[in-house]
Structures are given as C-alpha cells and as structure tokens.
Amino acid sequence: MPDNSILRLNRLRRTFxxxxxxxxxxLDVCRGTVTSLIGPNGAGKTTIFNLITGYLHPTxxxxxxxxxxxxxxxxxxxxxxxxxxxxxxxxxxxxxxVLENIMAGRHLRSxxxxxxxxxxxxxxxxxxxxxxxxxxxxxxxxxxAPKAHVPAGSLPLGSQRMLEIARALAIEPKLLLLxxxxxxLNSRETxxxxxxxxxxxxxxxxxLLVEHDMELVMDISDAVAVINxxxxxxxxxPAEIQANEDVIAAxxxx
Amino acid sequence: MDxxxxxxxxxxxxxxxRGSIYAMVAMGFNMIYNATGIINFAQGEFVVLGGLMMVTLxxxxxxxxVFAFILSVLFVMVAGILMERLTINPVKQPSVLRLIIIxxxxxxxxxxxxxxxxxxxxxxxxxxxxSTSLDFYGATxxxxxxxxxxxxxxxxxxxxxxxxxxxxxxxxxACAINRDAARLAGINDRKMVxxxxxxxxxxxxxxxxxxxxxxxxxYARGAMLGLKGFGAAVLGGxxxxxxxVVAGVLLGVxxxxxxxxxxxxxxxxxALIILxxxxxxxxxxxxxxxxxxxxxxx
Amino acid sequence: MKGxxxxxxxxxxxxxxxxxxxxxxxYYLGVLTFTAFNCLTCVGLCLLMGYAGQISIGHGAFxxxxxxxxxILTTKLAWSPWLAMLCGVVxxxxxxFCVGIPALRxxxxxxxxxxxxxxxxVHVVAVAAVDLTGGPAGIVGIPRLNLFGYVLNSDKQYFxxxxxxxxxxxxxxxxxxYSRVGRGLQALHGSEDAAASLGINITAYxxxxxxxxxxxxxxxxxxxxxxxNYIDPGPFDVMHSVLLITMVAVGGLHSIWGALTxxxxxxxxxxxxxxxxxxxxxxxxxxxxxxxxxxxGGILLIIMLFLPExxxxxxxxxxxxxxxxxxxTAKGTDHAG
Numbered sequence: 001m002p003d004n005s006i007l008r009l010n011r012l013r014r015t016f017x018x019x020x021x022x023x024x025x026x027l028d029v030c031r032g033t034v035t036s037l038i039g040p041n042g043a044g045k046t047t048i049f050n051l052i053t054g055y056l057h058p059t060x061x062x063x064x065x066x067x068x069x070x071x072x073x074x075x076x077x078x079x080x081x082x083x084x085x086x087x088x089x090x091x092x093x094x095x096x097x098v099l100e101n102i103m104a105g106r107h108l109r110s111x112x113x114x115x116x117x118x119x120x121x122x123x124x125x126x127x128x129x130x131x132x133x134x135x136x137x138x139x140x141x142x143x144x145a146p147k148a149h150v151p152a153g154s155l156p157l158g159s160q161r162m163l164e165i166a167r168a169l170a171i172e173p174k175l176l177l178l179x180x181x182x183x184x185l186n187s188r189e190t191x192x193x194x195x196x197x198x199x200x201x202x203x204x205x206x207x208l209l210v211e212h213d214m215e216l217v218m219d220i221s222d223a224v225a226v227i228n229x230x231x232x233x234x235x236x237x238p239a240e241i242q243a244n245e246d247v248i249a250a251x252x253x254x
Numbered sequence: 255m256d257x258x259x260x261x262x263x264x265x266x267x268x269x270x271x272r273g274s275i276y277a278m279v280a281m282g283f284n285m286i287y288n289a290t291g292i293i294n295f296a297q298g299e300f301v302v303l304g305g306l307m308m309v310t311l312x313x314x315x316x317x318x319x320v321f322a323f324i325l326s327v328l329f330v331m332v333a334g335i336l337m338e339r340l341t342i343n344p345v346k347q348p349s350v351l352r353l354i355i356i357x358x359x360x361x362x363x364x365x366x367x368x369x370x371x372x373x374x375x376x377x378x379x380x381x382x383x384x385s386t387s388l389d390f391y392g393a394t395x396x397x398x399x400x401x402x403x404x405x406x407x408x409x410x411x412x413x414x415x416x417x418x419x420x421x422x423x424x425x426x427x428a429c430a431i432n433r434d435a436a437r438l439a440g441i442n443d444r445k446m447v448x449x450x451x452x453x454x455x456x457x458x459x460x461x462x463x464x465x466x467x468x469x470x471x472x473y474a475r476g477a478m479l480g481l482k483g484f485g486a487a488v489l490g491g492x493x494x495x496x497x498x499v500v501a502g503v504l505l506g507v508x509x510x511x512x513x514x515x516x517x518x519x520x521x522x523x524x525a526l527i528i529l530x531x532x533x534x535x536x537x538x539x540x541x542x543x544x545x546x547x548x549x550x551x552x
Numbered sequence: 553m554k555g556x557x558x559x560x561x562x563x564x565x566x567x568x569x570x571x572x573x574x575x576x577x578x579y580y581l582g583v584l585t586f587t588a589f590n591c592l593t594c595v596g597l598c599l600l601m602g603y604a605g606q607i608s609i610g611h612g613a614f615x616x617x618x619x620x621x622x623x624i625l626t627t628k629l630a631w632s633p634w635l636a637m638l639c640g641v642v643x644x645x646x647x648x649f650c651v652g653i654p655a656l657r658x659x660x661x662x663x664x665x666x667x668x669x670x671x672x673x674v675h676v677v678a679v680a681a682v683d684l685t686g687g688p689a690g691i692v693g694i695p696r697l698n699l700f701g702y703v704l705n706s707d708k709q710y711f712x713x714x715x716x717x718x719x720x721x722x723x724x725x726x727x728x729x730y731s732r733v734g735r736g737l738q739a740l741h742g743s744e745d746a747a748a749s750l751g752i753n754i755t756a757y758x759x760x761x762x763x764x765x766x767x768x769x770x771x772x773x774x775x776x777x778x779x780x781n782y783i784d785p786g787p788f789d790v791m792h793s794v795l796l797i798t799m800v801a802v803g804g805l806h807s808i809w810g811a812l813t814x815x816x817x818x819x820x821x822x823x824x825x826x827x828x829x830x831x832x833x834x835x836x837x838x839x840x841x842x843x844x845x846x847x848x849g850g851i852l853l854i855i856m857l858f859l860p861e862x863x864x865x866x867x868x869x870x871x872x873x874x875x876x877x878x879x880x881t882a883k884g885t886d887h888a889g
Contacts, residue, residue, distance in 0.1 A: 053749060075748035085749050093742030095806065096735070104735040108751035114760055117731035118724040124731065131732070164746075171750055293661035341853060350660040351607055352860050355801045358609075358794055359853035366846030477790050481672055484665055519680035526669045526676070533666045534654035 006031040006175055006206050007052070012061035014047055014230075021047045023230040024061070029175070029223075034197060034207045036217045038241075039227035040250060045210040046088055048227070049177050052208075053085050054078045066174065080108055084173030086164045088180050088210075094153025098144055101152045101163055102135040105170025109134075135170065142166045142196070158189040165196065175206045182213045194220050218242065226250065260392040265514040266507060267390070271399045271468070273506020274406040275301075276525075278461035279483025280490060280498035281413065282454040288430035288493050289450035292353050296337065296361035297458055298480025299368075304330045304459025305471035306368055309377040319382055327459045333364070334455025338448050361476060368473035376472035385467075402464045409460060410499055426450065430493070478522060482509075485529030491539030501540065557726050560809055564722060568715040572708050580823075581707045585779060587819040588714035589615075589772045591812055594799050595721045596768025598811030601800055603729060604761045605741030606656060610667030612793030613674035614644050614766040616785075618773025623691040623783045624684065633697045637774040641767050648766035649759065656758040671793040678785040690784025697778045710779055717775060718812075721768055725808050737761055798852050804862025813864040821848060 007029040014022040021044045029035045037045045050056040052063055054075040063070045070078055093101050110131055112124045121128075139145045142162050147155060152163060161181055168176055178197070182190045194216050200207055201220075211217050217224060218238040226234040226241060228250045234241055241247055279297055286294045307329050311322035341356050348356070382401045387394035417423040428436040429446045437443050461479075462471065469475075486505045490497030505525050513521035532539065575581055593615055600606050621640035625631040631639075655666045678685050685691065697704050697713065704710045728734050739747040740754045748754050777783050795818070803814020822844050829839035859866045 055745065055748075074753075075745070076751045076753045079749055079751035087743075087746065087749075091743040091746035093739050093746065095742060096738050100735055100738075104739040104747070104752075105750050107732065107736055107739075110732050112732040114728070114733055114764065117733040118728040118764075121727045121731060128731070167746075167750065293665065295664075341857065345857065348860070351601070351801070351805070352856055354607065354661065354664050355798065356853065356856045358798065359849050359856055362794070362798075362849030363846060363853060364849075366843070366849050369845060370842055478672070481665070481669055481790075485669070488662075488665075517680070519682075520676060523673045523676040523680070526673045529669045530666060530673070533658060533662060533669075537658060537662060 004031045005029065006066060007208070008064040009048070009052070010062045010064065012048070012051060012063065013059045014044075014051055014056060015059050021230050022051065022058075025227070025230065025232055027225055027232060027235070029206060029208050031206055032201070032204060033222035034201050034209060034220050035223045035225065036209045036211060036221040037225050037227055038211065038214070038217055043227045044230040045227055046179060047230075049085065049179055049208075049210065052078075052177065053083060079171055079173075082172075082174035083177065084168035084171050084175070085177035086161070086168055086179055086181060088183070090157065090160045090164055092152045092155075092160050092164055092167070094151065096152055097149050098152050098155065098163055099132070099135055099139065099148040102138050102167050102170050103131050105138075105167040106131045106135060108171050138166050138170055141199075158185050158192075161185065161193070162196070165200075169200065169205075173205060175208065176200060178207060178209045178211075180210055180212060182211055182216055190216055261514065262511075263391060263393040265510045267393055267395050267399060268514075269507030269510030270503055271396075271402050271506070272509060273486075273503035274402045275461045275465050275479070275502075276483050276486040276505050277406060277499040277502025278409060278457050279479055280486035280502050281409070281495045282457045282461075283484055283487040284493055284495045284498055285450045285454040285457070287487075289426065289447050290342070292342070292357065293484070294451075294454065295354060295357040295480065296364060296476075297454070297483060298476035298478070299361045299364035300330050300334065300455045300458030301462035301465075301479050301483075302368055302471060302473060302476045303333060303364060304462030305379075305466035306372045306377060306462075306473070307459070308463040308466055309379045309471065310372075313377075313379055323463055326463055327456050330459035330462075331452045331456045334451040334453075334458075335448055337455075338451035342447070342451070343444070361480075365473055365476060372473055374473065376470040377466070378470055379466045381467040382464075396468065398464070398467050402468075405460060405464050406499070409457060410496075413495060422449070481529070482525045485525050485532070488529060488537065489532050489539055491541045494539070494541055497539060497541035557730075561719075561722060561726065564812075565719055568712070568719060571715075572711055578707045581711050583820065583823055585707065585711045585714050586776075587816055588711070588718050589776045589779075590796070590799060590819045591718045591815040592714075592721050592772040592775070593769045593796055594803070594811040594815040595718070595725050595808055596765035597796055597800050598805065598808055599725055599728065599737070599768075600761055600765040601797065602805035602807065602811065603734065603741060604737040604758060606758055606762065607660070607664045607797070608667040608762070608765070609664050609790075609793050609797055610651075610669075610671040610674075611765065611769045611796050612788055612790070613671040614648065614769035615773035615776070615792065615796075616674055616678060616788035617644050617647060618770030619777040619783050619788070620678065620685055620691075620773075621770075622774040622777040623694050626694050626778075627691055633695055633774070633778050637771065637778075640770045640774050644766045644770035645763050648763040652759040652762040653755075656755070656762060668790060668793065672790050675785060675789050678788060685785070688785060690782055690786075692782040694777050694781045694783065696781065697775075714775055714779070717771065722808060722812070729808070733757075798848075802852060802855050802862060804864035804866075806861065807864060810862045810864035814862065817863065818848070818851075821851070 005028040009025055009027045012022055012025045037048065039045055047056065051058050054070065054073050065081060065083060070081065093104065096104065110127050112127060116123050139148055144159060144163060144166065147159065155163060165178065165181065182193050185193060190213060197207055197220050221238050224236065224238050224241045225232055226247045233250055234244045234247050279301060282297050282300065283293060286292055304326050307326040308322055311317045311325055312319060337360050341360055345356065381398045383397045385396065387396055417427055425441045426446050426449065428439065428441055429443050433443050482505065486502035487498050489505060490501030505528060508528060509521060509525045512524035571584065572581060575584065593611060597608065597611050600608055618640040621643055622633060622636040625636035625639055626633050651670055655663060658666055679688055699713065704713055736747065736752045736757050739750065739752055740757055744754050799814040799818045800811045802818060803812065804810025822841065825844060825847060826841065832839045855863065
C-alpha cells in the first residue's frame with residue numbers, strides 16, 4: 001500500500017442478485033492527485049462511488065480512508081469523515097436559493113440544534129453570520145455570486161453542476177468524488193470545469209473523477225484507472241492508458 | 255361436537271367472509287397501482303358506492319338482483335372513469351403528495367355525495383338467497399357468505415383469464431411492467447390507465463354489493479374498508495393481485511380470530527396493527543422479494 | 553426571522569389584538585378560538601410536510617392524545633391542566649419517536665398509509681378503552697386553564713390565550729426555517745441523497761421534525777380539551793387527520809403563512825357556507841349543512857387541480873405579477889431617460 005494513499009479499496013465486491021457490479025476491485029487513490037475512473041457505460045463506476053460514500057454496502061472487501069475503515073458507516077458519517085461527492089444526475093436543492101444550497105453544505109461546520117434554532121435564534125447569530133460569509137466566499141470562488149438569491153432550480157445545467165461542486169466543497173472535504181461533472185455541458189463549460197478541478201487540486205483536495213469526456217480526463221488526471229465489468233483492467237498515467245491495448249479493446253470491442 | 259372447535263370454525267367462516275372483501279378491495283388497489291403507481295385513497299368509496307347503489311336499485315326500484323348487480327357495477331365503473339378523466343388525466347407530472355391529496359379529495363366528494371343522497375343511516379338490503387343460516391359442522395353459515403366466497407372465486411378466475419388470455423389484459427400487463435416500452439409497441443397507455451380505473455372501480459363495486467346484505471352499508475364505511483384493503487394489498491406485496499387475495503383472506507381470518515379471542519372492541523385495530531407491522535418490518539409483503547421492491551417507490 | 557416574515561408576524565399579532573374588538577359575538581369568537589387550535593396543528597404539520605417533505609395523515613392522532621391526556625389527568629387525578637398538558641407533550645414525544653422511527657423509513661404513499669393507519673388505531677382505542685377514555689361517551693368536566701391563578705373564563709380571554717399559542721408556534725416555526733436545522737430539513741426534502749452527502753443525519757432530522765410537529769398537535773389538543781371542557785372520540789376520527797393535511801395543502805404547503813391561511817379558511821368554511829346559504833336560497837338552492845362535506849371535497853379538488861401551490865401562493869403570485877407590471881413600466885421609463 002503506497003504511503004500517500006488517501007483512499008484504498010481492497011478486494012471490493014458488490015453483487016445485485018446474480019449480477020456482479022464490482023468484482024474484487026483493488027485500487028489506491030493517492031493524496032493530492034486527480035484520479036479518474038473510466039470505463040464503458042455500466043462498468044460499475046457509479047456503484048463504486050456509492051460504495052465509497054455509504055449509499056450501498058459492499059458484499060465483500062473493505063474501504064479504507066485516511067487509514068480508517070469506512071465499513072458500515074452511513075453516508076452522513078462518511079461525509080463527516082471528509083469525503084464530499086456530487087451526483088451523476090445533478091442533485092441540488094431546487095426550492096432553496098443558490099446561497100442557501102451552499103449554506104446547507106456548511107452543516108458539518110456548525111452545531112445549532114432544534115432547541116436554540118427554534119426558541120433562541122439570537123444566540124446563534126454569530127454562527128449564522130460565519131456560515132453565510134463562508135458560503136458567500138464560496139460563491140465568489142465559483143463566479144455564482146450574482147445569482148446568490150435565485151432559486152437553485154432555475155439555474156442552467158452548467159451552473160447547477162458548479163453549484164453542486166461548490167456545495168460539496170463547503171463541507172471542506174479531504175477527498176472529493178465527482179460523478180460525470182462534464183456530462184451535458186458544452187465545450188466552453190467543459191473547459192471551465194477542467195479549470196475548476198485543477199483549482200480544487202491546488203487547494204490540497206484529492207479528486208476522484210468519473211468522466212466520459214476523454215479529452216478532459218487525459219488533460220487533468222494524474223492517474224487513470226480503467227474499469228470494465230466491475231474489475232480493474234488497467235491503471236497508470238494518462239499516457240500509459242492511452243497506449244494500453246486492453247483499454248482500447250474494452251472501448252472499441254474486440 | 256366440541257364447542258371450542260365450533261368456535262374456531264365460526265371465526266374462520268366469519269374471517270373468510272370479511273377477508274374476501276379485503277381481497278377484492280386489495281385487487282382494486284393493485285390494478286390502479288400497477289397502471290399508474292398511484293395508491294387510490296378513494297378505493298373504499300367505490301365499495302360504498304356499489305353497495306348503496308345496489309340498495310337503491312333492489313329495495314327502492316325493486317329490480318331483480320342480477321339486473322341491479324350489473325347496473326350498480328356499471329354505475330361505479332362510470333364513476334371510476336370520470337375520476338380518472340377529470341382528476342388524474344389532466345394533471346401533468348404531479349408530485350406524490352398532490353396525487354394523494356387529489357384522490358383524498360375525490361374520496362371526500364364521493365362520501366359527501368353519498369351522505370346527501372343516501373343520508374347518514376345504514377341501509378338494509380335483502381340477502382341474495384334468503385337469510386336462513388345453514389348448519390356447517392355445528393357452526394352456522396349464511397347463504398350470503400357462500401355468495402361472497404363464490405363471487406370472489408369468480409372475480410379471481412375472470413382476473414386470471416383477462417390478464418393472461420385477452421389482448422387488452424396483456425396490454426395492461428405490458429404497461430405495468432414498462433410503460434415506455436409498451437407505448438413504443440403501439441399500446442395506448444392512457445387508455446389502459448382509464449381502463450384500470452374502470453376495472454378497479456368495478457371490483458370495488460362488486461365487493462360492496464355482496465357485503466351490503468351482511469353489514470348494512472352506510473356512507474362512512476369507505477375509509478376503514480379502504481385501509482384494511484390496503485393492508486391486504488401490502489401484505490400480499492403491492493402490485494401482486496394473487497398475493498392480495500391470499501393476504502386479504504388471511505387478514506380477515508386473523509381479524510376474526512383476534513376479535514373472538516382477544517377483544518371484539520379492538521377488532522378494527524387488529525387489521526390496522528398488522529398493516530403497520532408489515533409496513534414497518536417487511537414493506538415488500540409476504541410474497542414480494544425485498545430486492546425487487548427496492549426499485550419501487552416506498 | 554427575515555424582513556417580510558417579521559412584517560407578517562407583527563401583522564398576525566396586530567390581527568389577534570384587534571379581532572375581539574371587531575367580533576363581539578361570543579359564538580363567532582368561539583369559532584375563531586377553534587380556528588386557533590387548527591392553526592397551531594397546521595403550523596407544525598407545515599414544518600413536517602412543506603419543509604421536510606414528509607407526509608403525515610396521522611396528526612389528528614396526536615391532537616387526540618394531547619386532548620385525552622389532559623382530559624384523563626385533570627378529571628381522574630385532578631392534576632393541574634398545565635401539568636397535564638406537559639404530560640401530554642412528553643407522551644406524544646415518546647409515541648412520535650416510536651412510530652416515527654419505523655414509519656419515516658417509508659416514503660410517499662406508504663408513509664401516508666402508515667400514518668393514516670396509526671390515526672385509525674388511536675381512534676379505535678379512544679372508542680374501545682372505555683375505562684380510560686370513557687368510550688363513546690367521552691370525558692366530562694375538564695377544567696379551564698388558569699394563568700397565574702387567574703382562570704380563563706370568558707371566550708375573549710381564551711381567544712387571546714389560544715391565539716398567543718399560535719403566535720408562539722409561528723415564531724418557533726419561522727425561526728426554525730431560517731436556521732441550520734431548517735436548511736437541513738429543506739435539503740432532505742430536495743434530495744435525501746444529497747443531504748446525506750453533506751453530513752446531514754436524515755433519519756434523525758426526519759424523526760425530530762416529526763416529534764416537533766406532533767408536539768404542536770398535542771398542545772393544540774390539550775388547549776381544545778380545556779376550552780370545550782369535555783371530549784369524545786367523535787372529532788378525532790380519521791377524517792380529522794385528513795382535514796388537517798387538506799388545510800395545509802389548500803393554503804399552501806411551502807409556507808407557514810400558507811398553512812395558516814388554509815387552516816383559517818377551512819375552519820371557517822362551515823360558517824361561510826351557512827352564511828352564504830341565505831343568498832343561495834334567493835337563487836332557489838336549498839342549502840343544508842349536510843352538503844358541507846361535498847363542498848369541502850370540491851374546493852380541495854379544484855385547488856389541487858388548478859392551484860397546486862395553494863391559495864396563499866396563488867394570491868402572492870398575483871400580487872408579484874401586479875408588482876412586476878409596475879416594475880416593468882418603471883424600468884421602461886429608465887431606459888427612455
């Protein structure tokens with residue numbers, strides 16, 4: 001196990017009835033890198049994300065994050081451990097404003113409970129102010145500040161994806177899982193997304209990326225893992241992967 | 255004859271008679287659920303409407319039982335079609351909560367209308383073939399109970415024939431499995447939804463007609479019949495109509511035994527407590543697979 | 553509390569203060585007091601349904617438990633109504649916790665049916681447990697509440713008292729909405745998966761808001777019991793729970809003010825209808841109170857079909873459209889200048 005591994009999947013396995021979605025997968029994600037998971041549709045990439053973040057439980061194997069096992073933890077505990085994520089089909093909170101979406105992301109960094117929130121809100125004024133300030137900073141970082149008070153559901157898809165990432169960053173994760181952040185984006189938005197991921201990496205946040213846009217993947221990844229039928233078929237630098245014959249076979253068919 | 259044995263037998267008869275009604279209400283729930291994914295909160299009202307209509311036609315207009323039966327079922331089927339056309343069909347992409355409240359609103363309207371037309375009292379109706387009890391190994395059995403069980407069997411047989419051997423039935427099943435694929439295959443899915451409401455209302459009406467001589471129908475019975483029927487539908491695995499029939503009869507028997515041996519005052523609570531237990535512990539029902547149910551919304 | 557909400561809140565307080573000066577008839581004051589009980593329950597229900605997105609057709613049961621706890625403890629053990637109300641709250645918290653944990657794992661139709669089943673069971677028990685609840689005859693002789701040793705005897709006093717409770721409920725609800733907890737609740741309404749990915753414990757939040765809304769219902773039930781001085785199972789049947797959610801839905805789920813509007817309109821509907829019946833007679837329609845249920849269902853259906861966001865948001869969207877109209881002309885002149 002490499003010393004700088006932040007996330008280790010050890011012989012991870014998940015079956016649905018008789019279908020094997022993830023098959024004895026072993027993979028390390030190195031600290032401070034952008035690592036991409038690629039593979040044909042239905043290869044099991046989103047299942048791997050759901051296993052890491054606790055939405056599904058593995059049939060066998062284990063997941064170690066920062067030297068600590070994540071087995072049996074619920075999604076909110078895994079978020080508290082420092083893993084943020086986005087979803088393939090964007091899941092923002094459409095009724096809430098853009099700013100409130102990000103403020104909701106500050107949940108783990110604040111403590112107010114039912115009692116003080118409902119009866120004695122003045123006690124919480126300081127905390128609320130801090131939440132709002134950091135959320136506004138996040139909005140500036142992403143260039144969404146002018147839309148702060150617009151309902152999030154009315155944003156165009158590209159901005160919704162940005163917002164979803166901003167919200168995931170608001171929990172101050174050590175590892176960020178992005179599930180197809182560029183899908184449905186035009187070429188200009190895709191470039192902006194690539195730049196954003198580079199910025200996130202510069203903030204010392206490790207990124208694990210699932211993406212179909214190969215240009216983007218090869219451009220920004222430090223390491224690429226190729227999955228097919230739930231197992232790892234290749235692992236290496238973008239250049240190595242592009243030259244790998246198994247990978248070409250998996251994508252083009254034999 | 256051993257009196258304990260006679261008691262059990264009597265409770266069983268009672269339970270099967272009640273359970274047959276729950277089974278039919280549950281089949282009605284399932285038809286609409288399969289076609290639309292909606293739980294129709296007005297299902298119990300169809301039962302009441304069928305029963306009260308039958309009372310009017312037989313006791314008021316003195317029609318023959320057969321003729322009145324057919325007219326009552328048709329009447330309620332029309333009500334079901336109207337409900338679908340006027341309240342379900344026009345609503346595009348509704349939220350679950352909105353659908354729930356719409357069907358509740360329809361149930362309130364039917365209940366309100368029933369109260370205006372038939373009043374608040376309960377209605378007597380003559381039994382189909384006399385009310386002299388028959389002796390059955392020491393227990394008594396009403397001829398009407400035999401009618402109830404017999405008609406349940408007929409409904410189940412018709413159901414099997416319809417869904418397995420007729421084109422329309424097969425189309426409805428196709429819609430239930432995958433609506434988009436069915437539409438691509440040229441099936442008019444909107445029509446199937448309307449048909450499911452009609453059939454569901456029809457089954458509800460039949461249940462109401464055959465039970466009215468025994469329980470004396472009144473306008474307010476819908477909610478409880480609906481809830482217990484839903485209990486049967488969940489117990490049998492929502493969407494699985496044959497499961498619902500077994501579960502309905504089982505629920506009726508458990509209820510009758512509970513009423514007999516625990517307390518008759520809490521009789522209505524027994525079926526509901528079973529409903530809650532199933533929902534809390536195994537919402538896929540006793541015949542459903544938990545894995546398959548995960549795909550459904552619950 | 554945010555700007556427009558504090559304005560709304562003070563408007564509510566003002567309306568409460570002025571109302572008894574306008575309505576001097578004790579009967580109508582009584583009707584308005586009953587309205588307050590529904591308003592209190594609906595504010596709690598709105599937090600649960602509109603903000604946290606969880607359906608409950610069982611809140612009538614919590615009203616009943618609050619009312620019966622007060623009734624039983626004050627008459628059989630001669631406890632003070634305040635202590636009895638507190639016991640009701642504690643009991644409801646325990647029951648809501650026990651029911652909420654398994655029930656709130658369900659969604660949509662299943663949750664609706666489970667809560668409806670629960671409400672039905674409570675009603676059956678209220679009728680059947682004769683030793684405890686008095687059965688169909690109910691409990692008589694529940695004392696009125698006293699405030700610092702001063703018994704609330706007149707309808708006017710009780711009106712103020714009941715509506716103060718509503719105001720307190722609205723205050724709590726509005727505070728909660730714009731807090732960390734409120735954002736968490738709205739988040740899990742928007743997407744449970746996304747909310748969990750932010751570290752929000754969705755199970756705990758759902759159960760907690762269920763318990764809080766049950767407390768609103770319980771207090772409302774206790775206040776009701778102390779006001780009418782006798783209770784029977786009649787008003788606490790399944791229909792009561794259904795009425796409560798329809799009040800919230802008719803007014804507008806997504807706002808506390810909507811829920812209040814719905815509760816007020818539907819609570820007053822029988823009065824409005826009987827008032828209208830005089831005019832209907834002129835047109836040749838013999839209106840009877842028996843038609844109430846039918847009219848009620850019709851109104852509910854029409855609103856759900858044509859105004860799914862409720863009366864309140866219907867009114868506010870008309871207002872904002874008017875404002876937009878004026879705003880546009882203002883902008884137009886700007887451009888011209």
